[in-house]
Amino acid sequence: MAFADGYLSELIGRQAVLQGPARLPVGRVVDFFVGKPDDTFPRIDGIVFRTKGGPMQSAVSDVVEIDVDGVLVLRNAPSESPAPENKALFLVKDLFDKQIVDVDGRKVVRINDLEIANTAGTLRVVAADIGVAGLLRRLGAGRIAPRLLDRVPRDLIAWDNVAPISDVNPTQVRLSVSESRLSRLHPSELADIIGELSAQDAARVVGSLDDETAADAFEHLDADVQQAIIADLGADRAADIIEEMDSDDAADLLGELDEEQRTALLAKIEDREYADELEELVEYESDTAGGLMTTDYVWIYPHRTTEATIGKIREIAPESEFIYYLYVTDDKRKLLGTISLRTLLLSLPTAFIHKLMDTDVVSVSADTSAEDVASAIARYDLLAVPVLDDEGCMLGIVTVDDAIDAIIPDKIANSLPRFIRHHGRRTGVGAT
Amino acid sequence: MLEQRKSRLWRNVLLIASILGPGFITASAGNDVGGIFTYSVAGAQFGYKVIWPLIPIAVSLIVVQEMAARMGAVTGKGLAALIREEFGVWITLLTMLGLFFMNTFTTSAEFAGIASASEIFGVSRYVSVPACVVLVFIFVLRIKASLVERVFVVLSLVYVTYIVSGFLAHPVWSDVARGTFIPTIETHDPAYLGTVVALIGTTISPYMQFYLQSAIVEKGTRPKGLLATRIDVANGSILAIVVAAFMIIANAATIYVFNQHHTAHPIVVTQASDVAVALQPLAGKFASTLFAFGILNAGIFAAAVLPLSTSYLVCEAFGFEAAIDRRFREAPVFFVLFAIGLIAGAALVLLPGIPLVGLAIASQVVQGLLLPLELVLMLVIINRVRVMGTYRNTRTANVISWATVVIVGVIALYYTYTQIVGIFVH
Numbered sequence: 123m124a125f126a127d128g129y130l131s132e133l134i135g136r137q138a139v140l141q142g143p144a145r146l147p148v149g150r151v152v153d154f155f156v157g158k159p160d161d162t163f164p165r166i167d168g169i170v171f172r173t174k175g176g177p178m179q180s181a182v183s184d185v186v187e188i189d190v191d192g193v194l195v196l197r198n199a200p201s202e203s204p205a206p207e208n209k210a211l212f213l214v215k216d217l218f219d220k221q222i223v224d225v226d227g228r229k230v231v232r233i234n235d236l237e238i239a240n241t242a243g244t245l246r247v248v249a250a251d252i253g254v255a256g257l258l259r260r261l262g263a264g265r266i267a268p269r270l271l272d273r274v275p276r277d278l279i280a281w282d283n284v285a286p287i288s289d290v291n292p293t294q295v296r297l298s299v300s301e302s303r304l305s306r307l308h309p310s311e312l313a314d315i316i317g318e319l320s321a322q323d324a325a326r327v328v329g330s331l332d333d334e335t336a337a338d339a340f341e342h343l344d345a346d347v348q349q350a351i352i353a354d355l356g357a358d359r360a361a362d363i364i365e366e367m368d369s370d371d372a373a374d375l376l377g378e379l380d381e382e383q384r385t386a387l388l389a390k391i392e393d394r395e396y397a398d399e400l401e402e403l404v405e406y407e408s409d410t411a412g413g414l415m416t417t418d419y420v421w422i423y424p425h426r427t428t429e430a431t432i433g434k435i436r437e438i439a440p441e442s443e444f445i446y447y448l449y450v451t452d453d454k455r456k457l458l459g460t461i462s463l464r465t466l467l468l469s470l471p472t473a474f475i476h477k478l479m480d481t482d483v484v485s486v487s488a489d490t491s492a493e494d495v496a497s498a499i500a501r502y503d504l505l506a507v508p509v510l511d512d513e514g515c516m517l518g519i520v521t522v523d524d525a526i527d528a529i530i531p532d533k534i535a536n537s538l539p540r541f542i543r544h545h546g547r548r549t550g551v552g553a554t
Numbered sequence: 555m556l557e558q559r560k561s562r563l564w565r566n567v568l569l570i571a572s573i574l575g576p577g578f579i580t581a582s583a584g585n586d587v588g589g590i591f592t593y594s595v596a597g598a599q600f601g602y603k604v605i606w607p608l609i610p611i612a613v614s615l616i617v618v619q620e621m622a623a624r625m626g627a628v629t630g631k632g633l634a635a636l637i638r639e640e641f642g643v644w645i646t647l648l649t650m651l652g653l654f655f656m657n658t659f660t661t662s663a664e665f666a667g668i669a670s671a672s673e674i675f676g677v678s679r680y681v682s683v684p685a686c687v688v689l690v691f692i693f694v695l696r697i698k699a700s701l702v703e704r705v706f707v708v709l710s711l712v713y714v715t716y717i718v719s720g721f722l723a724h725p726v727w728s729d730v731a732r733g734t735f736i737p738t739i740e741t742h743d744p745a746y747l748g749t750v751v752a753l754i755g756t757t758i759s760p761y762m763q764f765y766l767q768s769a770i771v772e773k774g775t776r777p778k779g780l781l782a783t784r785i786d787v788a789n790g791s792i793l794a795i796v797v798a799a800f801m802i803i804a805n806a807a808t809i810y811v812f813n814q815h816h817t818a819h820p821i822v823v824t825q826a827s828d829v830a831v832a833l834q835p836l837a838g839k840f841a842s843t844l845f846a847f848g849i850l851n852a853g854i855f856a857a858a859v860l861p862l863s864t865s866y867l868v869c870e871a872f873g874f875e876a877a878i879d880r881r882f883r884e885a886p887v888f889f890v891l892f893a894i895g896l897i898a899g900a901a902l903v904l905l906p907g908i909p910l911v912g913l914a915i916a917s918q919v920v921q922g923l924l925l926p927l928e929l930v931l932m933l934v935i936i937n938r939v940r941v942m943g944t945y946r947n948t949r950t951a952n953v954i955s956w957a958t959v960v961i962v963g964v965i966a967l968y969y970t971y972t973q974i975v976g977i978f979v980h
Contacts, residue, residue, distance in 0.1 A: 218642070219638050219639050219642055219643070219646075220639060221635075221873070229875060231873045232638065232872065232873025233873075234643070234873065252873055257643060257872060260642075260643040260644075261643055261644065261647065320629075320630030320631055320771050320774075321630055321771075321774035321776070322629070322630030322776075323630060346774070347774075349774075350774035353776070354776075
């Protein structure tokens with residue numbers, strides 16, 4: 123095949139002629155297209171020419187050679203462009219100058235040029251050029267000062283690390299591969315990227331993620347970004363995502379919405395028990411223990427043996443994130459004592475929980491301020507502190523990471539605020 | 555605790571923001587130092603007969619700002635990003651070069667305001683201007699820009715004093731009405747033409763369209779919310795025009811009228827303290843202080859926001875990392891552009907013997923000259939179905955904005971022609 127490794131912009135604007143002594147002029151190269159954009163390194167299938175008779179297309183395999191003057195020599199005359207195929211992705215029209223997510227660099231960048239490679243006779247897109255070199259090449263620096271251009275450091279992202287924002291070309295392709303590339307990111311990084319996008323693009327990216335990934339990323343987003351995205355996603359999808367979120371984050375989010383929106387969302391949540399719980403959590407002020415707490419804790423009965431309890435935890439723990447403290451309660455959920463996972467594991471299998479548990483429990487009430495919660499956790503070196511009502515019944519727990527987040531001031535040196543908060547946990551489970 | 559306090563503060567800021575929408579803020583930001591000097595000198599030099607251009611300018615301003623807001627709401631992208639995506643690298647490069655040059659020039663107008671104000675208080679510009687550069691750096695690097703922005707916009711309501719002063723100066727209202735509703739054109743006076751170009755440039759600053767569209771995107775306004783945004787844009791534009799008209803009236807009623815009666819020893823507006831005379835009917839001997847306060851406020855605010863947003867726009871267009879909370883290593887282009895814009899703007903006013911008022915007005919003339927080019931780009935994009943769908947321009951909006959392009963273009967070309975001829979004649 124005639125093409126060598128290089129950059130796409132170097133091919134754009136080239137003359138094309140027909141094979142044969144007459145070298146009949148065809149037109150100029152204006153674009154290339156790939157048929158399967160979802161491939162890791164998509165194969166370039168066709169060329170678009172601007173001719174006197176309008177746009178025409180040829181297969182890449184029709185190019186016999188590129189002569190010394192850089193003119194493309196075609197085997198056959200190009201044919202009229204077919205009606206826009208739904209699957210084809212045009213490299214210049216759809217990708218040049220557009221924004222993409224650099225999955226490895228974890229940022230949003232613009233495509234200045236595309237690096238192409240001839241791999242065993244197949245021309246493929248291998249990387250996006252996002253650097254100054256690509257810009258200069260587009261401006262024709264390669265023709266004017268090729269040596270100088272070679273000295274400019276390149277900034278390329280391998281195509282398998284590229285995640286086009288799915289509105290690159292809404293009428294044509296949805297790059298499904300790219301979305302799983304995004305879910306490779308840590309939720310807080312994903313949230314950073316989402317925060318960089320416009321509300322529309324952000325909603326599209328979130329819309330393309332699975333519920334769980336979306337929920338994880340959501341927990342790291344600012345309230346105003348969350349709200350903008352929810353407005354776009356629609357109540358059904360938003361409710362699915364909220365259902366996957368940790369209860370304290372979900373409650374924070376719901377608390378920021380107006381009454382009507384909140385009721386609508388809560389009504390769509392399938393797990394009714396969880397919806398009720400969220401509704402209660404929303405009522406608490408966000409700077410109190412009630413606002414910080416999660417209902418995702420493990421409670422156990424006092425009259426069981428450690429062996430039976432460990433067996434029970436094995437059943438329920440996969441659903442629960444915080445299992446380091448177990449809360450011993452009666453059947454009214456009145457807190458009798460706590461026991462750490464460590465104690466539980468190191469004790470005799472036949473020992474009874476009520477003999478082992480620590481009855482001298484540090485607890486807070488729902489209206490305890492965040493600062494007091496944090497200082498209690500700090501003073502007693504706890505990983506979490508239980509929140510009790512007036513009767514001493516468990517409402518939830520505040521974990522150490524949530525308490526820290528609540529008292530550490532957000533960065534203020536920031537004109538485009540993207541506060542990152544890390545919260546934990548999901549809804550409560552009990553071992554009965 | 556802290557988070558709660560912060561979130562309460564945030565909520566309050568949002569509350570203010572909902573009253574002072576992006577349209578309002580943008581229009582207020584248009585009354586920067588260049589604007590104050592332009593309106594003041596226009597009124598002082600030509601009297602009431604430069605009020606009438608404000609009416610067609612107001613119509614164009616509303617139409618153009620609405621277009622920018624609509625593009626932001628529909629596409630969710632800033633104007634710089636759209637220009638890059640729709641026109642490719644070359645046009646983007648030229649646009650950004652023009653924008654950077656123009657905004658740096660306007661930044662120097664802001665520093666001209668700072669220098670004038672400080673000299674009214676008896677502080678040398680060689681002290682105040684470098685001090686403000688440092689202050690702006692601290693502002694930008696330490697404090698949330700959106701908060702600073704709103705505080706300054708509230709402070710900028712000090713311009714309402716011009717409305718009061720305009721009344722207290724007891725202008726001859728029949729003359730004001732004549733100047734407002736009966737167009738007079740003096741094509742042979744290059745100074746008059748220059749003033750009109752500056753009036754257009756300062757009222758419909760090319761920079762404002764970029765700024766408004768970014769603000770709309772940042773706020774997450776959607777096409778559904780366009781009605782409220784349109785109202786906001788219209789309110790902001792009308793208020794800006796009213797304030798502008800009263801700046802002209804206050805200056806016309808004082809300086810222009812004084813000069814009519816004292817043709818032997820007229821007040822020639824060459825420095826800021828001359829313009830402050832327009833506030834005497836309200837503030838008496840404190841007029842200079844009031845004027846200096848207003849212009850200092852406007853100058854510092856715009857000197858921070860202009861280089862910052864210019865740098866942001868250039869980075870947005872070319873895909874460079876751009877965020878204030880990044881470290882220098884992470885966003886070098888962003889910080890370097892910001893520093894160049896700020897320091898170059900400041901350095902210009904420190905050139906020995908540079909006329910401050912003239913400099914400020916010249917920057918607005920440049921804005922007027924470049925406005926038609928920006929409008930053409932906006933109009934091409936906003937009429938593309940692929941980009942705007944059903945929200946593309948209506949025929950009325952197209953007629954008004956193309957008329958703006960043609961009229962401003964013709965005036966700008968004619969003015970440039972007279973300037974060039976002037977150079978050869980002298």
